Amino acid sequence: MKTETDHPSTQKELPIKDSTAHTPSSPYDRIAVLGAGGWGTALATVLARNGRQVRLWARRPEQARAINDTGRNDAYLPDVDLPPGITSTADLTAALNGVEAVILATPSLTLRSMCQAIAPIIPAEIPVALACKGVEQRTGYLLSEAASEELPGHPIGAVSGPTFARETALDHPTGATVAFPFRYADRLSPERSTAARLAVSLSGGGFRAYVSDDLTGVEVGGAVKNVIAIACGMMSGAGFAENTRAALVTRGIDEMKHLAEALGGRRETVTGLAGAGDLMLTCGSTTSRNMSLGHQLGQGIARPSCFDGRPVVVEGEVNAVSVTDLARRIGVAMPICETVHAILHKGADLQDAFTALWARPIEAEPAALDLSLSHPSPDLPLQFKA
Missing domain, CATH: 3.40.50.720 (NAD(P)-binding Rossmann-like Domain)
Structure with a gap:
């Protein structure tokens, strides 16, 4: 039989031990x-x-x-x-x-x-x-x-x-x-x-x-997140909402992981502030120029007319070329980045490009389960809102 002292609320809490040595470090002045x-x-x-x-x-x-x-x-x-x-x-x-x-x-x-x-x-x-x-x-x-x-x-x-x-x-x-x-x-x-x-x-x-x-992992996260943010902006501007953004963010992190690992970085770095954290911020607000550019393009605004025609530098626009070129060179598949690259720099139609992205062969999560299945309806277009 349980007594009052057995109830969780009456148990004495043990102190949490901090095993980290708090070592001082000298700042640069x-x-x-x-x-x-x-x-x-x-x-x-x-x-x-x-x-x-x-x-x-x-x-x-x-x-x-x-x-x-x-x-x-x-x-x-x-x-x-x-x-x-x-x-x-x-x-x-x-x-x-x-x-x-x-x-x-x-x-x-x-x-x-x-x-x-x-x-x-x-x-x-x-x-x-x-x-x-x-x-x-x-x-x-x-x-x-x-x-x-x-x-x-x-x-x-x-x-x-x-x-x-x-x-x-x-x-x-x-x-x-x-x-x-x-x-x-x-x-x-x-x-x-x-x-x-x-x-x-x-x-x-x-x-x-x-x-x-892990400088490599940190740098890869910073470069790739700009391109993924443009993709999120494109789909947001085209009328899609949170399901779409969550899918792009999650699969974007996967593209970051593959590139970072291929270059000698660590996958865990990409799940930290410089990878997933930066991606969440950049893909969540049009305060980001990358997200804002994608949003305007998704609304059908021509690139020269974005930002009211002002010459705004958007890092992801350049990175869409350099990141995909690097990935191709070392044999890393980055389909979201490839889609953004095709739209921005190859004249691809936004709706057709994202329809093709969504209709790729069915893959497994995790990647260790080596699987690629034919998509059952590769020719069925996405129902764009705009």
Whole structure:
């Protein structure tokens, strides 16, 4: 017979033991952020709010002067008051003088030229974290590989995750991943690793950074999610809703996993902030330029007329080419990315392309169950709403 002391509510709870050793790590105190767009300014804001001295490089001298004079970046984050500790400059030498780490937040298309510009003046062995995402179109390199070619001797990593610039700058609770390859010494003392030190530099207030040694997995997640977001936007704009988006997001994660693993990354990284987390954010709101472009195309708006005809850079539009080219080269099937590529760059009809995507042979989950079945109705079109 049970007594009162046997009831779960009366049981004494055992303390939860935390087996993690809380080891201190030394932050970088002087950091250059190259790129005064929305994301670069948001990262500079996070760092300065945490007490770091930040040099924010702007391409245009008048923008740098305005940031210093007003304490705001009205062109990109007009409702954000920048904290003390940020000094903006259009002089790369001045931006890099005496810094301990660099965050490169320029568009992926200009990454290599930016690395070439700083190579003669960046202090020796200073780590460089990339805050842009993609695959280099000409070479098929991950961005870290392109940067490493131009900046030999410098540790190259990435800062990535589900982060809209405005929310980050306004100190909304935000998580991101800082990834650098680990050397043997980093395995022995991970708290001294570049990734750990930069994560500590960024963490504070609403911003929480996690540490990763899987740079490849983090970069693949950041590049592929832009393309999947365009696909989600296309189907949303065409009148479909949550079932469709959930299917594209889930199968998009699977495409990320296959590509990351083929390049030497880890599948588990893709389920983290830099993969699934970033994908959920980007596919859930037209605040994302990738999602917004897809949504407009799904509504039948011609590409030149999207964004009211303004020349808006959409990273996934470029990545649709570079990601699919890379996947083909190494033999990885990425049908969603291929569909987006065909619509954006090969003139494929949106309805026909997605009908073909949905009518592919029936596959298994998990992939370990090797199975491919003929689709019972491959010629039955999807019932588009728009």
